[in-house]
Amino acid sequence: MTEVKAADGGGTAADLKGAMMGFVSELRGFRDDIQKKFTAQEERMTMLDRKTALRGRTPLSTTAEVEVPHQKAFNAYLRSGDDDGLRGLVIEEKGLTVASDGGFLAAPQVAETVQNVLRSGASLRKLANVVTIESASYEVLVEKGETGAGWADEEAAAETTPGGIDRISIPLHELSAMPKASQRLLDDGAFDVEAWLAERIADKFARSEAAAFVIGDGVSKPKGILSYPTAPTATAGDGTIGIVETGAMGGFDPAAPADALIDLIYALGAEYRVNASFVMNSKTAAAIRKMKDADGRFLWTDALAAGQAPQLLGYPVLISEDMPDIGADALAIAFGDFRAAYTIVERPDLRVLRDPFSAKPHVLFYATKRVGGGVTDFRAVKLLQFA
Numbered sequence: 126m127t128e129v130k131a132a133d134g135g136g137t138a139a140d141l142k143g144a145m146m147g148f149v150s151e152l153r154g155f156r157d158d159i160q161k162k163f164t165a166q167e168e169r170m171t172m173l174d175r176k177t178a179l180r181g182r183t184p185l186s187t188t189a190e191v192e193v194p195h196q197k198a199f200n201a202y203l204r205s206g207d208d209d210g211l212r213g214l215v216i217e218e219k220g221l222t223v224a225s226d227g228g229f230l231a232a233p234q235v236a237e238t239v240q241n242v243l244r245s246g247a248s249l250r251k252l253a254n255v256v257t258i259e260s261a262s263y264e265v266l267v268e269k270g271e272t273g274a275g276w277a278d279e280e281a282a283a284e285t286t287p288g289g290i291d292r293i294s295i296p297l298h299e300l301s302a303m304p305k306a307s308q309r310l311l312d313d314g315a316f317d318v319e320a321w322l323a324e325r326i327a328d329k330f331a332r333s334e335a336a337a338f339v340i341g342d343g344v345s346k347p348k349g350i351l352s353y354p355t356a357p358t359a360t361a362g363d364g365t366i367g368i369v370e371t372g373a374m375g376g377f378d379p380a381a382p383a384d385a386l387i388d389l390i391y392a393l394g395a396e397y398r399v400n401a402s403f404v405m406n407s408k409t410a411a412a413i414r415k416m417k418d419a420d421g422r423f424l425w426t427d428a429l430a431a432g433q434a435p436q437l438l439g440y441p442v443l444i445s446e447d448m449p450d451i452g453a454d455a456l457a458i459a460f461g462d463f464r465a466a467y468t469i470v471e472r473p474d475l476r477v478l479r480d481p482f483s484a485k486p487h488v489l490f491y492a493t494k495r496v497g498g499g500v501t502d503f504r505a506v507k508l509l510q511f512a
């Protein structure tokens with residue numbers, strides 16, 4: 126066989142052809158590898174976009190891509206009363222759906238929306254100690270008086286006076302709301318029934334809670350902070366809240382209006398002042414905002430950023446409209462460490478019962494939640510009385 130030399134004399138035509146085919150094969154492999162990388166990158170970006178979209182979507186969205194089985198079944202129950210899905214649904218390890226005589230547990234998205242509104246509302250819940258329980262009541266042991274302390278060495282033990290212990294029980298009470306909607310509205314697929322229900326329940330619950338934590342009488346509701354016995358700070362004992370008087374009936378002392386506020390602050394123990402706050406309504410706040418010190422500076426300082434509380438004499442202020450107006454003998458201002466002073470207890474579940482019969486042609490949704498509250502440390506709060 127005759128060999129054909131390459132033009133440059135460096136090898137045969139067969140060698141060049143083989144080399145060229147090898148180069149083309151490598152080029153194709155390189156191209157395929159690049160294409161695979163581009164495809165994988167595209168898939169990762171698509172997945173990232175989908176996750177980002179899901180995070181940005183409202184938690185009450187009922188679109189198929191973000192629904193969980195419990196949410197689908199709960200949505201069907203709200204719209205049509207079909208409870209087969211809720212009764213038959215078993216969610217492993219979570220137990221989110223449980224049928225009971227009191228209705229069905231609400232979808233987690235609804236319950237969480239309600240809780241977020243309650244946490245952010247103008248209520249003692251913002252300041253108090255909040256405990257979640259599964260039992261019917263909450264018991265806390267509180268020191269009665271001061272526990273003694275002393276020094277000791279290796280040879281002699283310290284002699285101390287033991288402090289007493291009080292057992293305080295806070296029972297749970299049923300908080301309820303009953304939003305109403307027409308069946309025609311519920312049949313509308315574009316209507317977000319879960320968002321509507323969560324908004325209505327949260328609004329009713331927030332107002333009822335806020336009032337109970339301040340003025341509740343403890344009968345089928347939490348006992349409010351103003352419902353406990355009071356006594357002058359110097360003589361207040363266990364079970365009573367200390368009061369400071371303004372020195373003027375139904376108002377502040379005209380000559381020195383700020384003195385009563387300063388006396389209120391220092392009537393509270395130093396260990397509680399570190400985390401203390403004022404609680405008052407808007408009318409009282411309006412009166413205090415006009416007060417100035419001897420140098421003409423306002424006692425009230427507005428919040429510097431959204432979400433921050435205004436301050437009075439260096440302490441944050443919570444505006445609670447359930448506090449009484451300034452008036453004769455009114456306990457219109459509270460000051461204390463409310464995390465130590467007041468405890469709110471609640472069960473984590475929110476139950477909803479659909480009632481299409483009691484208000485035809487409308488549908489009622491009977492929503493219930495169990496909540497309790499009470500004072501657990503009487504030394505941690507003081508009240509200003511306008512007398």
